[in-house]
Amino acid sequence: MNLGLYVHRDTPLHRLPAGAKLAALLAAGVIVFLIPDPLWLLPILGAVFGLFVAGQVPIGQAAHQLRPAAILILLIFLVHGAFTSWALGFLVVMRFAILLLLAVLLTFTTRVSDMIETLERLLIPLTPLGVHPEKVSLTLSLALRFIPLLFDRFTRIREAQKARGLDRNVFALLMPLMISTLRMADSLTEAIEARGYDPDRPVAKRR
Amino acid sequence: MIEVVNVSHRFGENTVLEGIDLTIRERRVAIIGSNGSGKSTFARLLNGLLIPEQGTVRVDGADTRDDAKAVRRKVGFVFQDPDAQIVMPLVEEDIAFGLKNQKLGRQEIARKVDEILERYQLSDLRHHHTHSLSGGEKQLLALSSVLVMAPDYIVLDEPTTLLDLRNKRLMLGILAALPQTAIVVSHDLELLTGFDRVIVFDRGRVVMDGPPDIAIGHYVELMS
Numbered sequence: 001m002n003l004g005l006y007v008h009r010d011t012p013l014h015r016l017p018a019g020a021k022l023a024a025l026l027a028a029g030v031i032v033f034l035i036p037d038p039l040w041l042l043p044i045l046g047a048v049f050g051l052f053v054a055g056q057v058p059i060g061q062a063a064h065q066l067r068p069a070a071i072l073i074l075l076i077f078l079v080h081g082a083f084t085s086w087a088l089g090f091l092v093v094m095r096f097a098i099l100l101l102l103a104v105l106l107t108f109t110t111r112v113s114d115m116i117e118t119l120e121r122l123l124i125p126l127t128p129l130g131v132h133p134e135k136v137s138l139t140l141s142l143a144l145r146f147i148p149l150l151f152d153r154f155t156r157i158r159e160a161q162k163a164r165g166l167d168r169n170v171f172a173l174l175m176p177l178m179i180s181t182l183r184m185a186d187s188l189t190e191a192i193e194a195r196g197y198d199p200d201r202p203v204a205k206r207r
Numbered sequence: 208m209i210e211v212v213n214v215s216h217r218f219g220e221n222t223v224l225e226g227i228d229l230t231i232r233e234r235r236v237a238i239i240g241s242n243g244s245g246k247s248t249f250a251r252l253l254n255g256l257l258i259p260e261q262g263t264v265r266v267d268g269a270d271t272r273d274d275a276k277a278v279r280r281k282v283g284f285v286f287q288d289p290d291a292q293i294v295m296p297l298v299e300e301d302i303a304f305g306l307k308n309q310k311l312g313r314q315e316i317a318r319k320v321d322e323i324l325e326r327y328q329l330s331d332l333r334h335h336h337t338h339s340l341s342g343g344e345k346q347l348l349a350l351s352s353v354l355v356m357a358p359d360y361i362v363l364d365e366p367t368t369l370l371d372l373r374n375k376r377l378m379l380g381i382l383a384a385l386p387q388t389a390i391v392v393s394h395d396l397e398l399l400t401g402f403d404r405v406i407v408f409d410r411g412r413v414v415m416d417g418p419p420d421i422a423i424g425h426y427v428e429l430m431s
Contacts, residue, residue, distance in 0.1 A: 008334030113300045144296040148338045187291035190256050194284040196276070196308035
């Protein structure tokens with residue numbers, strides 16, 4: 001289980017700064033909602049597919065990620081068709097599809113760390129309000145790193161409990177997981193300190 | 208030079224280290240002892256992860272109590288469980304983590320990451336998710352992430368415990384080639400071949416300190 005979807009390829013899309021890609025996604029969001037005719041959205045959708053090819057996105061993996069959202073989009077289309085009009089349903093679905101595909105494209109072609117770094121920079125103006133961009137960025141990175149690890153530990157504990165006949169005992173599952181998580185948090189603190197992490201370090205000085 | 212002067216430490220009522228006086232100048236030093244003998248606690252003192260209740264630890268004159276940041280720049284620490292040490296989602300990001308903390312520029316970080324990935328044959332894994340690595344690859348990454356920071360000393364806590372024979376041999380080769388002073392906490396006596404000095408801990412005290420053949424002999428006797 002990995003939370004990041006980034007797949008490394010040497011393409012111009014991959015090389016584009018995360019901030020530019022996020023800004024483009026935001027701009028696309030505004031543009032597609034300003035366009036009133038779904039037929040005008042068709043060439044944009046075509047261009048998005050073109051970007052998938054240009055970004056060498058593994059189509060199977062992308063399709064797998066998009067499957068749950070595709071079901072939701074289909075439902076939206078059907079609900080619109082039934083209660084408003086098929087034309088409006090088509091328009092809404094086109095808008096969602098374009099944005100969703102662009103978001104998936106972004107995650108496949110941008111390292112999470114680059115996105116987090118961009119977010120960190122965007123948060124700098126909020127520092128006087130008590131926001132610590134450095135801490136926010138580390139928290140997000142650690143979540144991405146440790147959620148799969150916790151999931152593994154959960155699976156391991158569940159298997160150990162099953163082996164001892166404790167099939168449906170939530171307490172027997174959660175207690176060891178909680179203890180293991182606290183221990184991990186302790187070790188993690190040590191590991192971060194050992195590698196010189198300073199939470200009060202100004203972001204600008206890192207560049 | 209690392210100086211440990213009259214160090215004692217307790218966790219609650221439990222005394223884990225008592226009256227430790229040591230000076231480390233050798234290139235390869237091993238710390239051995241039974242479980243609970245205090246060796247891992249001792250290792251944590253060396254880069255300021257733990258400040259002793261009593262006594263002083265100094266690394267090239269810098270006191271871990273007063274100047275922990277300077278000490279951590281000098282002393283790298285590799286933990287027993289790499290999963291507890293790898294903090295970033297991608298291999299190259301994890302290697303860069305310590306360098307960013309050293310406030311290096313983007314280009315210098317990229318250069319050093321490239322260099323270390325190349326040196327430890329991790330280049331093919333640079334864009335991989337750290338979670339998907341094998342145990343041996345994780346241990347190698349954990350070591351590389353510390354070595355990239357170019358510490359003068361490196362402390363390794365049980366570096367071979369979770370490794371298979373192939374990766375253990377790889378680790379032995381890397382350890383032998385390290386230019387730094389290496390202080391290795393280990394149960395694995397095979398690891399200590401070629402070491403300059405072996406220190407045996409028992410119940411929080413140093414019970415033997417000398418060349419490997421003599422110290423290991425004493426340890427084996429102690430264990431039997």
